[in-house]
Amino acid sequence: MLELRGLTVRFGSVAALHRVGVSLDGGRITCVLGENGSGKSTLVSVLSGLTPHDEGELLLDGVPVRFGSPRAARAAGIATVWQDLAVAPLLSVWRNLVLGAEPTRGRWPLRRLDVGAARETAVRALERVGVTGVDPDQPANSLRAGERQSLAIARALHFGARALVLDEPTAPMTIAQQTLVGQAVLRARAEGLAVVLVTHNPRYAHLVGDRYLLLARGQVAGDLTRADVDSDDLTRLMAGGEELTALTTRLHELHPELGER
């Protein structure tokens, strides 16, 4: 569904992503793993339209696309749960949920927010991820941390028709929150969405993931399927740079067909 071919992103002379190729299929969960600075966040911002790529292609159903803004990516059906959750603290829950894709009614210059529809959307989208009893008019910073996470996920599920990108928050999550994310991810897979999960928890990645994309210094260091690894392998892989480099070398030795990537 989504395919990256030789995708390169440069910040000045530094390549944050270098010739990354991967295909992200519908109905599968691809876990992106790698240490800090390996290009995970850049990959997320390319997929969600925040950073345009410099070289290579981003294919959506085989058609090369180039998102000019996160709004364009969302319009194409790719929604993102951001690492910082992208919640405006003083805005109400419903304003946050529809932000960037607000329903309107009336003609310009009297086009205005369809407040009723937006409230309803917010309540429905939150119910879909199992959060009930939230007043859509309450400001987002009155939500508990877990509810704020649910808001971000509900928004992504509501607008992500084809692909869901989750950049796991750096702040540690409770088991309940992790369960919530897990449920959302699995439901999205069941609905046939392509799910990209950037996570720091190898056990969790092994539990839900179908494929594992290992990034190191902006390059693909490994593209493994569930059959290739067990959760201990993943833990080791995530433990540090040396491990990852050693593994890359070893994999290259064992699988010459991996070639230069």
Added chain:
Amino acid sequence: MPVTAGRLLSTRGAPPRRRLLDRLLARPSLVSVAGLAVVVVLFGLRAPGLLSAGGLAGVLDVAALLGIGAVAVGLLLAGGHFDLSIGTLAVSTAVLTGVLAGPGEWDIWAALGVSLAAALAVGVLNGWLVVRTGLPSFLVTLATALVLQGTTLAGMPLLAGAPRVTGLDEAPGWRSAAALFGSTAEAGGGVFAVSLLWWAVLTIGAGWLLWRTRFGNQVLAMGGARRAARELGVPVARTTITLYALTAAAAWLIGTLTLVPVASVAATPALATAIDFVVVAVIGGCLITGGHGSMAGAAVGALLYAVARRGVELSGWDPRWSQALLGVLLLVALMVSGGVRGRLRAAPRS
């Protein structure tokens, strides 16, 4: 939706009385209402002339122009930005109109059109500089204000031969311009200016824009959480530039509403006026940190300021005392809005 909201309110379990108090205290504009009550009582007792029709007209005359500026600055504050150049720009555009229509002998409407275009250009430049450099908008617009003020003060005598242009009512098309920007109505012995209508319309329009349109939602998001707004596809650059253009248009209107009633214009330093607008908007409940703003509050803030200024004048005190009073009010408003930020967590609102 009312069904859901009602159910949720009841399940959240706070006693309704307490809730009402919380909701009230979560309104940052409360300071301006309380302050207005205080100054009206205080100066009403000291200078009863303030509450006559004539006194009221005087107050509203001051309040209208302040209110127009405060509405524009309030929108900008809600979007997390700041504009120090609005007062200077008002003078500069009025001077440009005066030079074109006076010594230039242009039709007044052509002169007004050109100065509006010039104002919008300055606004877009302000916005572009803020977006492009990423510097605090306080500094960027301070620079623009200084350039404008210097150019206006030094340039006007060169173009017009004097720092003042009078007799603009001889310009072609003056009658219609005077009707729109300079007419007055008498009621109960007070003469009320048309700027009041402009103020009322702009306050209502800006409130609608901020709280009931997509643009407003994006302004509020941008002011409260710029990164989040960007991540969700709010066109931050375009929204910022639009806000600055709106502020510049308001500056032009203020300049025009000052020029037309007296049919003359003088180049005067006006850097401090911009601070008045910010003060009024903040007293009215626009958070200086962005993310929340009240246009009705800004209007009350403008009234408060005007009552204080006229009150001090009518009481026979040195008018400069009103500045000190305003400073105290600003401090109170800033402290309250700090507390309000915390309270905003709790109270439902949309």
